[in-house]
Amino acid sequence: KQEVTQIPAALSVPEGENLVLNCSFTDSAIYNLQWFRQDPGKGLTSLLLIQSSQREQTSGRLNASLDKSSGRSTLYIAASQPGDSATYLCAVINAGNNRKLIWGLGTSLGVNP
Amino acid sequence: DAGVTQSPTHLIKTRGQQVTLRCSPISGHKSVSWYQQVLGQGPQFIFQYYEKEERGRGNFPDRFSARQFPNYSSELNVNALLLGDSALYLCASGMVGGTPDTQYFGPGTRLTVL
Numbered sequence: 001k002q003e004v005t006q007i008p009a010a011l012s013v014p015e016g017e018n019l020v021l022n023c024s025f026t027d028s029a030i031y032n033l034q035w036f037r038q039d040p041g042k043g044l045t046s047l048l049l050i051q052s053s054q055r056e057q058t059s060g061r062l063n064a065s066l067d068k069s070s071g072r073s074t075l076y077i078a079a080s081q082p083g084d085s086a087t088y089l090c091a092v093i094n095a096g097n098n099r100k101l102i103w104g105l106g107t108s109l110g111v112n113p
Numbered sequence: 114d115a116g117v118t119q120s121p122t123h124l125i126k127t128r129g130q131q132v133t134l135r136c137s138p139i140s141g142h143k144s145v146s147w148y149q150q151v152l153g154q155g156p157q158f159i160f161q162y163y164e165k166e167e168r169g170r171g172n173f174p175d176r177f178s179a180r181q182f183p184n185y186s187s188e189l190n191v192n193a194l195l196l197g198d199s200a201l202y203l204c205a206s207g208m209v210g211g212t213p214d215t216q217y218f219g220p221g222t223r224l225t226v227l
Contacts, residue, residue, distance in 0.1 A: 004155075034215065034216065036218075041201075041223070042220065042221070043201075043203060043218050043219055043220040043221040044156075044203065044205075044218040045218070046215055046216065046217060046218070049215045089155055089156075091155075091156075100146065100158040100161055100169050100171070101146070101148070101156070101158065101205075101216060102158070103155030103156050103157075104155055105153075105154060105155045106155060
């Protein structure tokens with residue numbers, strides 16, 4: 001059974017710092033991995049999607065990497081800003097016909113001005 | 114182009130009542146998935162529909178049901194509401210088989226059961 005774990009559960013950093021959020025999964029037979037952002041009480045915003053054949057994806061100050069063999073992904077945020085404060089969730093889709101997302105519990109990020 | 118829309122945004126019900134939540138996918142998307150997110154937890158998969166057929170079902174009781182209409186919109190029904198059903202209900206649309214298979218989420222419906 002696929003399990004997704006995110007470390008740390010919470011993180012507080014000063015503005016301008018570079019940071020790394022970690023996601024690990026137990027079954028390497030994934031279709032893809034997706035990183036999301038969730039603001040308090042709000043829905044989910046897709047940040048980056050990495051296909052199982054890819055190693056990384058970049059969007060602006062965000063870079064996500066994927067190491068399928070070790071069951072790990074990282075989300076790198078460069079030059080953090082107070083507006084980056086949110087909960088970051090990673091989710092995997094297992095290979096197969098069912099495209100359901102399996103989620104971690106998220107990392108709550110606070111960026112202090 | 115409009116994103117995924119959900120209605121209503123907020124809902125308050127009492128135990129034992131029934132509720133219907135609605136979702137409209139992004140134009141051109143044929144897949145709709147439903148997730149339940151309890152406060153402080155990650156979302157839990159409830160259902161996925163593709164081309165009006167159920168593609169997957171999560172570990173939820175039979176009180177939860179859903180359907181997808183010919184225009185690909187979807188409804189989630191929950192009968193005999195319990196306090197534990199209070200959560201944010203999220204709908205996501207995607208193009209099964211498309212590349213990349215990104216899931217796009219709506220803003221969610223916040224259900225409170227008293």
